[in-house]
Amino acid sequence: MTAALVPAERTVTPLGIDWVGWQNWLGEHIDPAWRPGEWNQDFWLFTGDLNSPRTTAVGCGTPHCRAILSSRGRCHSCTRAQEKSGLTWEEFEAQFVPSARPRGSDPALCEVVRDSVRCGRVSVGVTLCKGHYNKWRRHCREHGRRLPIAEWVDAFSIEPFPQPPECSVGGCPNRRISEKSPICNYHQRRWLEAGHKGTANTPQLRRWAAEQPPLLTAAQFSLVQLPSPLRQELAHGIQQRDELDSTMQPFAMRAIVSAALTTATTSLLLAADTLKKSMRTTDEKSVLRQLTWSVHQGYIAFSGHDLRGEDHFDPRAAGLKGATRSGRRKQFGSVDLTVIPQPWLRQVLKRRAEAEKPTGLAFRRWLRACVIAGHGMNRLPGGGIDSTTLDFAHMQAAFDEIAASVDKDGRLYGAGYRGDLWTAFCQTIDFGRLADLLDAPGSFMRRPSQRIPDEDTNEDELGKAVPEHVIRQLDVQLPSLGTGVTYGAMDPAHVRAMFQTAYVVLRDSGRRPLEVVSLPRNCLERERDEVSLIWNNHKRRRMRRRLPITSSTVAAIEKWQALRDSLPEAPSVSEPYLFPAITSAGGSDHLMSNNFSVGMRTWVDNLETLNSDAMDAEGNVIPFDRSLIYPYAFRHSFAQRHADAGTPIDVLREPHGPRRSKNDHGLLPGLTGTQAQGGQNTQPDGHRPARNRDTLLVDRLRTAVGGRAVRRLHRTDQRQSRRTRMPDPLPVLRLRVLPS
Ligand SMILES: [Zn+2]
Ligand SMILES: [Zn+2]
Ligand SMILES: [Zn+2]
Incomplete structure (x- = not known):
């Protein structure tokens, strides 16, 4: 093997591949005796054995039909002909006449016979070989009539030609045209x-002839036309299929060879991506993946280097098990980890997979979790690329992104799946720390509040309300919310006003964070003396819902609306929204829940004091756990407030239509059916205890849910004195919105 075989433009590459050495290695690792009867190393030709279970090629189900299929059945033309004929298959097979010969194969021999010796050349067009035909025509012209062949042979003592040798194209079964020509009619x-x-x-x-494939049947493919080292790479790759327990697929191989020729691919080490794009069927893609995989494995064996780089992960080489019962991996190929924006996260994921060897299915989930979380962190300034700068905001961004992750149709993933993703991400981070792969600060850590509820319908039962006395402390310190938050080109005073308005709406309306940040610009609707908040329930896809709100909330919104109208720096995509986005290019047309949640977290964490209503043994007030304050918690507070006020449960709930879930009775946070069985209305002895405020509420709720049992409220929660402003008696009976 010489350097001349190597494509000139490839001899020096940025990857520093030793092409000559690589070809020598391949040459030593191709077995010329592989699959005798099918593989012909001299011609680089594979001829599938139609009876071999290791080759995916079978004859058409109609006896004598020459068509070759990739799976059992009838060929297209047989199917069509049988349909047209109206015959049963049995009748059809009985009258079936196969085509005279495969296209491109030699027709019958020349008709000239003398002394029982037949001309050995092949007839062209007519029934004579070319040499005899020309002679016969001349004689016919000279005699002015068409001479019958037998008569002409006798009259002119025509000698038959000897049989010429086989066509010089490797594997071509045809005869040469004559002794003088090196090739057959077809190849000419x-x-x-x-x-x-x-x-x-x-x-x-x-x-030219030496580099031609013969006329191929559908069960054959040839590598002879391919340049080196691609030809050797493919030969090595197909031989590896046996080791990997995969069948030969001549159909897919022909597509790969033909795509390699059109894309001028010279090596799978370099151009597998362009080739990959030309693949149409799943079989083609999967065979190419295996070939590429085997070639890369070969290259690693040859050079000790993986050309796919650090950001590739090879599940098979890492010993991951397939999801099948046998544990045999069906998929080949490496996973491109650059879909994760942060290089440190790619490495942690890769090392974890190598160490824990999950199933392919589990690995896909880990990868998905890291991709989604990575994109969440990537939205923050710096993108979370430098692992030493990671902090709470990145963890929150990762959580928010996973909590809001949707499928390709834009539907929210099931809570169970999102929960799995979140767990997978957190465990990957934990692994990174334990294995000393991640030098992130301690503030980059999940918080107890970052949990994805088990069931969508149960989301309101989980998580705790922010107690009203804490809300009062927050209200007092509200003017500092939004301080220090950079928000694109927006003036700091405007940023504060926006965050504070969003807080007021969140606190007073009990809408979900996303519903608040995506409020329409004209979100107030007046009817007589009542004002409703217009909001969109993204979760259940119910748009333009109405919620009566109090005058203080209305005032806060109106104040912001006036300011909003004068904002010169709001991006145009945010035109329809009350709270504008940072830029037009951020992926969201309005303020993102994540930005709001980070702003709130910064604010809460920096508050001077925030106390609980409990005292320690020495009589000191215990500080309130600030991690319990996050946007969603205000929705719980809102629901709690209404429960305390005795708002009937069914007017709090948005009608579900026909989709009533098993948790209907639990739709009000803190109220589930289980604990209320029997309640406290009736003791076993039939004695009715003194009615207090709690039992009255339970009774009223019970009436509201049609006699179904409801749980008493937590004493700690219900003992909170009520907010004076909320909920005013005003809208109670018209409320029919929470929680949907
Ligand atoms: Zn057929
Ligand atoms: Zn002849
Ligand atoms: Zn030929």
């Missing part, structure tokens, strides 16, 4: 079709 046609002139036996023609 190909030679002329390729734009060559003349059919003389020149060195050029012989060189």
Whole structure:
């Protein structure tokens, strides 16, 4: 093997591949005796054995039909003909006449016979070989009539030609046209079709013939036309299929060879991506993945280097098990980890997979979790690329992104799946810390509040309300919310006003954070003396819902609306929204829940004091756990407030239509059916305890839910004195919105 075989433009590459060495290695790792009867190393030709279970090629179900299929059945033309004939398959098979010969194969021999010796050349068009035909025509012209062949042979003592040798194209079963020509009729046609002139036996023609495949059946493929080292790479790759327990797929191989020729691919080490794009069927894609995989494995064995780089993960080489019962991996190929924006996260994921060897299915989930979380962190300034700068905001961004992750149709993933993703991400981070792969600060840590509820319908039962006395402390310190938050080009005073308005709406309306940040610009609707908040329930896809709100909330919104109208720096995509986005290019047209939640977290964490209503043994007030304050918690507070006020549960709930879930009775946070069985109305002895405020509420709720039992409220929660402003008696009976 010499360097001349190597494509010139590839001899020096940025990857520093030793092409000559690589080809030598391949040469030593191709077995010329592989699959005798099917593989012909001299011609680089594979001829599938139609009876072999290791080759995916079978004959058409109609006996004598020449069609070859990739799976059992009838060929297209048989199916069509049988349908048209109206015959049963049995009748059809009985009358089936196969085509005379495969296209491109030699027709019958020349008709000239003398002394029982037949001319050995192949007839062209008519029934004579070319030499005899020309002679016969001349004689016919001279005699002025068409001479019958037998008569002509006798009259002119015509000698039959000896049989010429086989066509010089490797594997071609046809005869040469004559002793003088190196090729058969079929290949001569190909030679002329390729734009060559003349059919003389020149060195050029012989060189061309040496690189031609024979006329291929559907069960065959040839690598002879491919450049080196691609030809050797494919030969090595297909031989590896046996080791990997995969069948040979001549159909897919033909597609790969033909795509390699059109894309001028010279090596799978370099151009597998362009080739991959030309693949159409799943079989083609999967065979190419395996070939590429095997070639890369070979290259690693040859050079000790993986050209796919650090950001690739090879599940099979890492020993991951397939999801099948046998544990045999069906998929080949490496996973491109650059879909994760942060290089440190790619490495942690890769090392974890190598260490824990999950199933392919589990690995896909880990990868998905890291991709989604990575994109969440990537929205923050710096993108979370530098692991030493990670902090709470990144963890929150990762959580928010996973909590809001949707499928390709834009539907929220099931809570169970999102929960799995979140767990997978957190465990990956934990692994990174334990394995000393991650030098992130301690503030980059999940918080107890970052939990994805088990069931969508149960979300309101989980998580705790922010107690009203804490809300009062927050209200007092509200003017500092939004301080220090950079928000695109927006003036700091405007940023504060926006965050504070969003807080007021969140606190007073009990809408979900996303519903608040995506409020329409004209979100107030007046009817007589009542004002409603117009909001969109993204979760259940119910748009333009109405919620009566109090005058203080209305005032806060109106104040912001006036300011909003004068904002010069709001991006145009945010035109329809009350709270504008940072830029037009951020992926969201309005303020993102994540930005709001980070702003709130910063604010709460920096408050001077925030006390609980409990005292320690020495009589000191215990500080309130600030991690319990996050946007969603205000929705719980809102629901709690209404429960305390005795708002009937069914007017709090948004009608579900026909989709009533098993948790209907639990739709009000803190109220589930289980604990209320029997309640406290009736003791076993039939004695009715003194009615207090709690039992009255339970009774009222019970009436409201049609006699179903409801749980008493937590004493700690219900003992909170009520907010004076909320909920005013005003809208109670018209409320029919929470929680949906
Ligand atoms: Zn057929
Ligand atoms: Zn002849
Ligand atoms: Zn030929």
